[in-house]
Amino acid sequence: MLQNIRDNSQGIVAKIIVGLIIVTFALFGVESLVSLTSGSNAPATVNGVEISEQELLQGADLQRRQLLAQMGENADPTLLDDNLINKATLDNLIQREVLVQSAVNQDMAISDHMLDQMIINTQDFKVDGVFNPDQYQAVLRNAGLTPMMYKDLLRKESLVDYERSGYMLSAFVLDSDVDNILKLDRETRDMAYVKVGLSDYMAGVSVSADEMNAYYDAHLQDFMTEEQVAIQYLLINKADLLKEVTVDEAELQSQFDQLQAVYNAEEQRTVSHIMIEVSDDVDDATALAKAEALQQRLAAGEDFAALAESESDDPGSAAVGGDLGVYQDGMLDGPFEQAVYALKKGEVSAPVRTAFGYHLIKLTDLSESEPPVFADVKDQLIAEQMENKVEQLYVERVGQLTDLSFSSGDLQEPADELALKIVEVKPFGRQGGDDDITTNPRVIRAAFDEELIRDGLNSDPIELDSGRTLVLRIKEHIRPRQLSEDEVKPQITEILTFKKAGEALEASLSTELEKLQQGAERTTINGAEWLVEDAVSRTNRTQPAEILSAAFKLPKPDQVASYNLIALQDGSRAIVAVTAVNEPDLSEVSAEERQAMRNVLGQRTGQFDYQAMIEARTSAAEVERL
Amino acid sequence: MSEMRTEEEQVEALKSWWKENGRSLLLGIALALAAVFGWKGWQNNQQVTAENASVVYQNLVQAVALASAPQSTDDQRTTATHLAKSLKDEFGDTAYARFGALFSARLYADSGDYAAALGELDWVLAQAPDDVMKTVATMRKARVMAAMGDADKAVLLLDGLNTASFSVSVAELKGDLYLQLGQVDKARDAYQVAVAAAPQGARPLLSLKLDNLAVKGS
Numbered sequence: 103m104l105q106n107i108r109d110n111s112q113g114i115v116a117k118i119i120v121g122l123i124i125v126t127f128a129l130f131g132v133e134s135l136v137s138l139t140s141g142s143n144a145p146a147t148v149n150g151v152e153i154s155e156q157e158l159l160q161g162a163d164l165q166r167r168q169l170l171a172q173m174g175e176n177a178d179p180t181l182l183d184d185n186l187i188n189k190a191t192l193d194n195l196i197q198r199e200v201l202v203q204s205a206v207n208q209d210m211a212i213s214d215h216m217l218d219q220m221i222i223n224t225q226d227f228k229v230d231g232v233f234n235p236d237q238y239q240a241v242l243r244n245a246g247l248t249p250m251m252y253k254d255l256l257r258k259e260s261l262v263d264y265e266r267s268g269y270m271l272s273a274f275v276l277d278s279d280v281d282n283i284l285k286l287d288r289e290t291r292d293m294a295y296v297k298v299g300l301s302d303y304m305a306g307v308s309v310s311a312d313e314m315n316a317y318y319d320a321h322l323q324d325f326m327t328e329e330q331v332a333i334q335y336l337l338i339n340k341a342d343l344l345k346e347v348t349v350d351e352a353e354l355q356s357q358f359d360q361l362q363a364v365y366n367a368e369e370q371r372t373v374s375h376i377m378i379e380v381s382d383d384v385d386d387a388t389a390l391a392k393a394e395a396l397q398q399r400l401a402a403g404e405d406f407a408a409l410a411e412s413e414s415d416d417p418g419s420a421a422v423g424g425d426l427g428v429y430q431d432g433m434l435d436g437p438f439e440q441a442v443y444a445l446k447k448g449e450v451s452a453p454v455r456t457a458f459g460y461h462l463i464k465l466t467d468l469s470e471s472e473p474p475v476f477a478d479v480k481d482q483l484i485a486e487q488m489e490n491k492v493e494q495l496y497v498e499r500v501g502q503l504t505d506l507s508f509s510s511g512d513l514q515e516p517a518d519e520l521a522l523k524i525v526e527v528k529p530f531g532r533q534g535g536d537d538d539i540t541t542n543p544r545v546i547r548a549a550f551d552e553e554l555i556r557d558g559l560n561s562d563p564i565e566l567d568s569g570r571t572l573v574l575r576i577k578e579h580i581r582p583r584q585l586s587e588d589e590v591k592p593q594i595t596e597i598l599t600f601k602k603a604g605e606a607l608e609a610s611l612s613t614e615l616e617k618l619q620q621g622a623e624r625t626t627i628n629g630a631e632w633l634v635e636d637a638v639s640r641t642n643r644t645q646p647a648e649i650l651s652a653a654f655k656l657p658k659p660d661q662v663a664s665y666n667l668i669a670l671q672d673g674s675r676a677i678v679a680v681t682a683v684n685e686p687d688l689s690e691v692s693a694e695e696r697q698a699m700r701n702v703l704g705q706r707t708g709q710f711d712y713q714a715m716i717e718a719r720t721s722a723a724e725v726e727r728l
Numbered sequence: 729m730s731e732m733r734t735e736e737e738q739v740e741a742l743k744s745w746w747k748e749n750g751r752s753l754l755l756g757i758a759l760a761l762a763a764v765f766g767w768k769g770w771q772n773n774q775q776v777t778a779e780n781a782s783v784v785y786q787n788l789v790q791a792v793a794l795a796s797a798p799q800s801t802d803d804q805r806t807t808a809t810h811l812a813k814s815l816k817d818e819f820g821d822t823a824y825a826r827f828g829a830l831f832s833a834r835l836y837a838d839s840g841d842y843a844a845a846l847g848e849l850d851w852v853l854a855q856a857p858d859d860v861m862k863t864v865a866t867m868r869k870a871r872v873m874a875a876m877g878d879a880d881k882a883v884l885l886l887d888g889l890n891t892a893s894f895s896v897s898v899a900e901l902k903g904d905l906y907l908q909l910g911q912v913d914k915a916r917d918a919y920q921v922a923v924a925a926a927p928q929g930a931r932p933l934l935s936l937k938l939d940n941l942a943v944k945g946s
Contacts, residue, residue, distance in 0.1 A: 114752045117749055117752040117753050117756055118752060118753075118755060118756035118759065119756070120753070120756065121753055121754075121755070121756020121757040121758075121759070121760055122756055122759070122760040122763075124757065124760075125757055125760035125761055125764060126760070126764075129764055205823075208822075208858075209774060209778050209822060209823060210778060210782065210822075210823055210824065211775055211778035211779050211782060212779065212782050213779035213780075213782065213783070216779070216782065216783060216786070264782070264785065264786075264789075264827075265827075267789045268789075268823075268827035268830065268831075269830075269864065271789060271792055271793060271796070271831070271834075272792070272827065272830035272831045272833065272834045273834065273868075274833070274834040274837040274838055274845075274868070276837065276871060276872075276875050277840075278875060278908075279871075282904075283933065283936075286936050286937065286940055287936070619944075654939060655939045655942065656942065657942040657943050657944045658942075660944070664944060697798045710896075710897050711864050711867075711897070714860075714863075714893040714894045714896075714897060715860045715864070715893075717893035718859065718860050718891055718892070718893040718894075719860070721892070721893065
């Protein structure tokens, strides 16, 4: 056999094959073989294309962040159901992959150049209206993406978009479509109804033991007690800690010293100036001469503000009488600043040279409020000191509670150590109890935590708000229990009475209905009057919604009105009549309204086409989930 | 090989081996190279065509969005029609061209030129599109035909469609066409089929159409 192989391998065909293999490896490398065999743990594949775990993680993360952003600032990440988010994300990724493949299979493609253009034109990547690479990198980093990944994402989204707009934007609406829907939408109906309550029939109904028994047997699962937990907890409340701290007089004094130091730095100087610019046109000496002339006019009693307005070369301040507002350290050149600090209130400086030119500076106001007096601020300082101390104590206690409740088997030990009272709460269900602690979502979550129930552990510390933290423990878990027939007898009686009274009422009204349908006049039924309303539109708000909806479902009347008997939410029954259907006058519909309807219909058609396309592609795809 | 002792003998052996086999080996390599580069070149060519078409397509989508807005100008409509035409002319066998024709059909239908719209839809159908596009184009064609007064022929067109995911839309459209033909019973039946197949509450307008045809005693 070896000889055989040897002979065959000398043949010309064999040599050509060897040549082919050489070239294949040379150009595509060994990977072309290896990649076929390596295993993977992709969460799903679509027609053999993997959706990577990384994609799923990233998508879920993004989803989570969006949800938290929607929940507002009090968002609690522990309330999100990760399984649900992961499943929804995977569904989305699968659908996108199906649609990307759909586009690719139709040889749709998008060039790198176009993707680059799109990136450059993305608003989020721009700073001051221009694309900024740093901004681009920063935004991507925030979203946990590399530029490569982002580009790939963008390519996929664009491809999907191509087909979406291809189907949706090409949908058209004919004038007759608009007319037809407008005719239905705007039609009005002349209607009447009579509503009869159950109360008259309730007394005449009796419920037998057999009926109750049958109902109980058929609805066992409706008669269960609620699952409940009884919990106990230890609460550390900042407000309670207040009585444990005392005021330290020495510390008060140092607080006061600090306050004084801050006060000194808080002197405020309000200044105005008149500026004489030194520029190419005006040399130093001319400017100085002018400044000195102005100084003399001021000395002679002219108004500073008026002079600033007419003479100052600083247009911004000139308009407001030279006012520069409150002077802040380092606002202007050294000489200017020195002059400001040297001035007394109301004084005007001699000309001061700065980089701009000469200034005449006036100190218009110096806020020299009284230095703080200890007696005045004492209460405030005490409050500050107490708050700091309580905060410290609170943090310390929460730390101790965390350690103690973690290491001990019940709440007794931490309660003794920390001198806290164990609070017991009466059992409550998953909807929560009746105070702000047992209705807190985090508390409910912990109270129904399977692990805590099973192992009887203390919970982790739960922060209710910035000043309250608790640790809870489940004292008793009350499983749902089947209620006995005796226990629910009143309930069943009520249900069955209600039902039988309804049937009796319906039977009696059915006879009336038949008479009406044969053309009998509309007269009071069981003392109830007919309520008549003409020209009621679909959007009418005054008629009861159930009645209105029934009226628009009725056939058009002929010689005799159309009637129907309906059961209402509250158990009563009504006979609804339509006596006329009025076609709308379409010439009264404005062009804008018409256009609005046209848009609605166009979107509707396009949406349905696109959705059906997605469905078709999805059902044709081979999707495997891990 | 043990008998080839000297280097010269080995070189000699190689030479004779080359003489015997070299030609076919070279041919093999040449063939493989040709095949690989040919394939890559063809793929590359396809890719470039698709990418070029995508640029025109992108512009077309934007143009149609502008041209179909209520305050659009004649210029905008001409631009859109022109772009769609150039897709068809230059990239005739691509999906882009078929979408382009769907856009053209819309622009024509909007302006009331039903014959031209019909022409575009027929062109799409002649390109052997996949089932989805075929169904969409046929449904739109049926609507245009009905607008031209051929509702009876339009109904026949719809009978040939069997893409499951479009069943609700097709049935609803049939109802519309029958109603236009005055065949109220058939219209009601068609709407009922559509309502039964549609997810609960997904199409309020469809329910409106069906309720409108309600008759006494049913």
